[in-house]
Each structure stands twice: as structure tokens, then as C-alpha cells.
Amino acid sequence: MRILFLSTRHNGLSQRAQVELEELGHHLDIAEVADGTQMEAAAQRFRPDLILAPMLKSAIPASVWQRYTCLIVHPGIPGDRGPSALDWAVLEGASAWGVTVLEARDELDGGPVLAHREFPLREASKSAIYRRETTDAAMVAIREALERYQRGQRPPFDEPSPHRGRERPPCRQSDRQIDWDGPVEQVLRHIRSADSAPGLLASLGGVKARLYGVHAEAKLRGKPGRLLAQRDGAVCVACADGAIWISHLRRRQGLSADDPRYDIKLPAAQVLADRLMGVPELPLAADARPSGSTWQPIRYRERGHNGYLHFDFLNGAMGTEALERLLAAYRHARARPTRTLVLCGGEDFWSNGIDLNAIEASRDPAEASWGNILAMNALVREIVLTHDKRTVALMRGNAGAGGVILALAADLVYAREGIVLNPHYKGMGGLYGSEYWTYLLPRRVGETAARLLTESLQPLGTARARRIGLVDGVMAGSELPGAMEAILAPGNELRHWREELARKAARREEDERRKPLERYAEEELVEMRRNFFGADQAYHLARRAFVRKLEIVPEGVAAERA
Numbered sequence: 001m002r003i004l005f006l007s008t009r010h011n012g013l014s015q016r017a018q019v020e021l022e023e024l025g026h027h028l029d030i031a032e033v034a035d036g037t038q039m040e041a042a043a044q045r046f047r048p049d050l051i052l053a054p055m056l057k058s059a060i061p062a063s064v065w066q067r068y069t070c071l072i073v074h075p076g077i078p079g080d081r082g083p084s085a086l087d088w089a090v091l092e093g094a095s096a097w098g099v100t101v102l103e104a105r106d107e108l109d110g111g112p113v114l115a116h117r118e119f120p121l122r123e124a125s126k127s128a129i130y131r132r133e134t135t136d137a138a139m140v141a142i143r144e145a146l147e148r149y150q151r152g153q154r155p156p157f158d159e160p161s162p163h164r165g166r167e168r169p170p171c172r173q174s175d176r177q178i179d180w181d182g183p184v185e186q187v188l189r190h191i192r193s194a195d196s197a198p199g200l201l202a203s204l205g206g207v208k209a210r211l212y213g214v215h216a217e218a219k220l221r222g223k224p225g226r227l228l229a230q231r232d233g234a235v236c237v238a239c240a241d242g243a244i245w246i247s248h249l250r251r252r253q254g255l256s257a258d259d260p261r262y263d264i265k266l267p268a269a270q271v272l273a274d275r276l277m278g279v280p281e282l283p284l285a286a287d288a289r290p291s292g293s294t295w296q297p298i299r300y301r302e303r304g305h306n307g308y309l310h311f312d313f314l315n316g317a318m319g320t321e322a323l324e325r326l327l328a329a330y331r332h333a334r335a336r337p338t339r340t341l342v343l344c345g346g347e348d349f350w351s352n353g354i355d356l357n358a359i360e361a362s363r364d365p366a367e368a369s370w371g372n373i374l375a376m377n378a379l380v381r382e383i384v385l386t387h388d389k390r391t392v393a394l395m396r397g398n399a400g401a402g403g404v405i406l407a408l409a410a411d412l413v414y415a416r417e418g419i420v421l422n423p424h425y426k427g428m429g430g431l432y433g434s435e436y437w438t439y440l441l442p443r444r445v446g447e448t449a450a451r452l453l454t455e456s457l458q459p460l461g462t463a464r465a466r467r468i469g470l471v472d473g474v475m476a477g478s479e480l481p482g483a484m485e486a487i488l489a490p491g492n493e494l495r496h497w498r499e500e501l502a503r504k505a506a507r508r509e510e511d512e513r514r515k516p517l518e519r520y521a522e523e524e525l526v527e528m529r530r531n532f533f534g535a536d537q538a539y540h541l542a543r544r545a546f547v548r549k550l551e552i553v554p555e556g557v558a559a560e561r562a
């Protein structure tokens, strides 16, 4: 079928639907639309067999849905209606939630239901649930809806949902409000209901800011609302019956609009720098095993011959300091008497490359970009040159730009089924890219596919990534990490392990003879220097627009995005 996507933003869910439906042989056209007029124009232009709206914030006009069957993906259970479906479910601590695919009608989210799927609701932020459970369930529901549509089956279907929703108003700050002398469980739930957008507004250290990236703390105690500690950029604040860590804040109050930190999601300690006098830094080593829950973004654990290095950075953004900590943890892990080192990334994202927010908030974004890319390169180089261990990248979440290339530095690359990869840089104002990508990408997929991936700027699904050799294996989320143990076991057997290391050394030597590793980086960095310090401001404008959610209009002037 020829399917037109109408999306407010072609986000992770919409991209996943694109790669899955293309795998099924459908022809897709993608239109990012802000209003009914743009939807009419897109329908007119593409004349599809069917319209699908994977992530649409405004109503489809009758002129479109009366002419074309329009299927809407609503991130809520059947009967649920309104713009804050998942917000309410997380806020109210629902035990299960779901996704519904319904036909567009005059009433928003009120059309006939073609398919729906439910899932248990875990304790996580709204956006983490959207990216994983909602997206996985949406794919099943979309496929079922399309099959029914193609077979000519029309709703209603005789399959009652175990849960029944209702119309809900938009979820406001006043609905989510927290008191620091409330219980931890409630405070976490309220903050998570607004994370990643719009962010719960609360008073912290005497200033109002929006809160993101929260984790329970089992040990620290204090007067509710007091800042108890800081760690790697996060702050710990006391509640009635415990405490929580907050990794990121977005602040306007008390900052002038020309303060580079103004209104950008940044590490909490950076945002509250003027309020942290006397608040102790409580570092926690990657291999420390705290007895209760706490915040430990870089964790190292061992099982048998395998070492597992986790790095859970908000939005997969890898800033310079975080990378320095990660490199130190990597070196520590490398020195351990294991045979295989598994890089696990974060649960939500594997990596999205350099931290564009931190760069945007710095006094000198060009210098900050340069420092960040050198720190990325240092980590990639260390992995590529690890001759004494097998290295494995285990991508459990989406990845973009240099974040994808980081995984390719490892000997073996595995991915959770359904993650979306964007192995290209150019979308960020023509950024050339580094991380030794000119070596690592063609080494895996060949020159032609590498060119196609980096030039087409298209998302890549795991099925195709496996076919073209970008990844070695794909696993269902439910199989992880158990499946990893079984996959790695034969190669950990001493004789095989030694043979594998010998093969790896021979290959590296051969590659080095053909072209020294450092030459790739030098060539890439010449281009990156031009991107960062040259006369062409395209990267700086694109980054600014990305971080501040602005739209770049043709003349290169940025205007507020809806």
C-alpha cells in the first residue's frame, strides 16, 4: 500500500513505524505537519491509499478523513481521550496502560477502534515508557489494524479491553504539584509523569526549576526539601520518608535570558551552581555495589568471564566530563581478569553522541564541541585498540549519530529488536562527523552502504541493520540479558577466546597497514574544525534549533517551534 504518515514530529515511534512498514513492503511518504491546512496539502500531494498518524497533536480535518481512511495511534487504552494520556497513567500509578489505533472522526480520539494492545506499566518516566512499551505495543496494533483494513474488516470488533479509559483534560502543573514532605513514591511518580516534557515545576534550593531524570535514594535522609548531596552533576533532595536524585533541571528563574544556561535541560548541579555551597559531593565508583537504590549512571558488574559496563546518560547525550568518567571506568574494566567486556549503554538510549545541550549552554560552543568530540574519539580509540579482550556492544535503546558509531568500535554488536538507529550526522547542520566513522562504518557495511546510510538521513531498523551487517545479532527485549550469556559462552572458552584475539590482532594490523587509524581521525577532525570554527554557521544554528526546539526557516533564521 501507499501510506502517508502525518506526524507532528517524525519522532522515535514514527520512525520505528516507518522502518517496520517498509519492511512489510509498503511505500511510505512522511509529512511533518503543524495544522489541518498542511495535512490537506500533504494528502493532495501524495494521494495515498491510507493515512497513518503515528504521533499527531492536532486534529485531522474532515476534508481529509472523509476522503481517506485515516488511522490515528493514540497512546492510551480504548476509550481514553485527550492530549495527556500517558501523563495521567503515570501520575495516577496505573498498573497497566496501552495503545489504541482508531479511525479519525470529528471527535478527537473518538473514532472506531481497529486495534489495541495493553502492557504492564513499569515505574519509569513517561518518555521512557513511550519509547519502549508504548512503541512496541503500537507496532503490534498498527500491523493488526493494517491487516484488518486490507482484509476489509471494519470495526467494531468483539474483543473488549481489560481496561476502559475515559476522556481526560490536559494534565497541568497544578495536577502534578509536589511537596518535598510527601512520600518518595509519590514525588517520583509526579515528576516522572512530566518527564521529558513539559517537566514538573518545583522549588529546589530556593529556585523554581523543571525536574528530570529522577531516581530513588535508599540511604540519605534529611529535612524535606534540603539538598543533601551531589554526584556527577546530579543533586539529592530529601523527602518525607527518604530522598531522591535529580539528574537534570531546566531553569529560567534567577537567570537572565542571555545566561547560556537559561531554559536548557542541564545537569542539576550546573543549574544550581549558585546554591550548592556546603552540599557534599558523594562520588560512587562504577564497581561499588550500593546496598539499596541510588543513582549510579556508570556501573560495572561481572558475571563469569564477562564484564558489563553500563552507562545511563539522560537522552543518551555524552558530555565531555561524563565521557572522561566513562573512559576511566572502561580502563578499569579492561584491567579486570575477564575475557569479554560488554558495553551496555543505558536502558532508554544506547547513545546519541556529544551532548548538544551542554555545548549550547557553554560560553564557547565551538570550543565545547571540539572538546566533546575529542573525548568521544578517545573512548572509541580505546575500544578499537583493546587487544586483550573481546568487546561487545549491547544496544538496548535507540542511538543516533556518533552514538551509533561508538557501538561499531566493539568487535561484536547486538541490538534489542525494534530499536531505531540514525547512523548519520549531516542532519545537524551538515556536521561531518568523527568517532573514526570513516573507518568503522565501511568496515562493517562496505563503502556503498556507508554512503547510503550517511547521505540518506533515514532511520534504520534492526532487521535491515542485521541484513547489511551493521549489527551481528538482534534479540527480543525479554531475552536480554540472559541471551547474551549464552551467545558469549562459546567464545569465552579459553582456546576459542585466544584464537579470536589473534584474529582480531591480525585484522587490526592489516587495517593499520592499509591506513593508520589516526589518519581517519585527523581527516575527520579537519572537517569538524571547519564545522565548529569555520565561517559557515550551519551546525551552530542547527544545534541551537535542536536544543531550543526552534524551527529553522529557509533564510537560516530560527523561529519558535509549536
Ligand code: COA
Pocket: 010, 011, 012, 013, 127, 196, 197, 265, 315, 316, 317, 318, 352, 353, 354, 355, 356, 357, 358, 398, 399, 400, 401, 402, 403, 422, 425, 427, 428, 431, 546, 547
Ligand atoms: N545531545 C543532547 N540531547 C539530545 C541529543 C544529544 N546529542 N540527542 C538527543 N537528545 C535529546 C533530545 O533533545 C530530546 O530531548 P527532550 O526529550 O528533552 O526533548 C531527547 O533526547 C529525545 O530525542 P528526540 O530527538 O526527541 O528523539 P528522536 O527519536 O525523535 O530522534 C535522533 C533521535 C537521534 C535522530 C535525534 O535525537 C538527533 O538527531 N539527535 C542528535 C544527534 C547528533 O547530532 N549528535 C551529535 C553528533 S555526534
